[in-house]
Amino acid sequence: SATSILKRQKQLRRKNVRFDQVTVYYFARRQGFTSVPSQGGSSLGMAQRHNSVRRYTLCEFAQEQEVNHREILREHLKEEKLHAKKMKLTKNGTVESEEADGLTLEDVSDDDIDVENVEVDDYFFLQPLPTKRRRALLRASGVHRIDAEEKQELRAIRLSREECGCDCRLYCDPEACACSQAGIKCQ
Secondary structure, eight states, X not given: OHHHHHHHXXXXXXXXXXXXXXXXXXXXXXXXXXXXXSXXXXXXXXXXXXXXXXXXXXXXXXXXXXXXHHHHHHHHHHHHHHHHHHHHHTTTTTSOOHHHHHOOGGGSOGGGOOOTTSOGGGSOOOOOOOHHHHHHHHHHTTOOOOOHHHHHHHHHHHHHHHSOSOOOOSSOOTTTOHHHXXXXXXX
């Protein structure tokens, strides 16, 4: 009958969205050429195509994220502890110390850090990576030759971003106004 077809169509057009799984695509790291890191060096990017795919249930994905975030947090706390040890040995950087120069992350014991008492959900995970760490990640991903030209291009972009607007004061002179010449409203 016509009413049963209408009822069925209404049932199919529910406005609820339900997720039952998470699909994660993994990409190899490449030199970026697509972003401008706040510190010098090269940027991080990813390969054009993914190299693997993994499907999780929502619960499995949440557990996987928890494990990954704890590991990131552990590394960050180790780096902080290493920095604190170096500052102590160099009296806040005022004296030379061969011992401080020789310290690495391996010198920080897992017993020295307390990951369990830090709330993982409150921690901000998208931290900027220092130049050396980005370079190490690229090398570990098989990037043997890091294009040095990108470093100069990124530096030029960072410098250009420091200069914003024009020199107009009380009135805008379109002939001398950098904004007007760029086709934007006078800043």
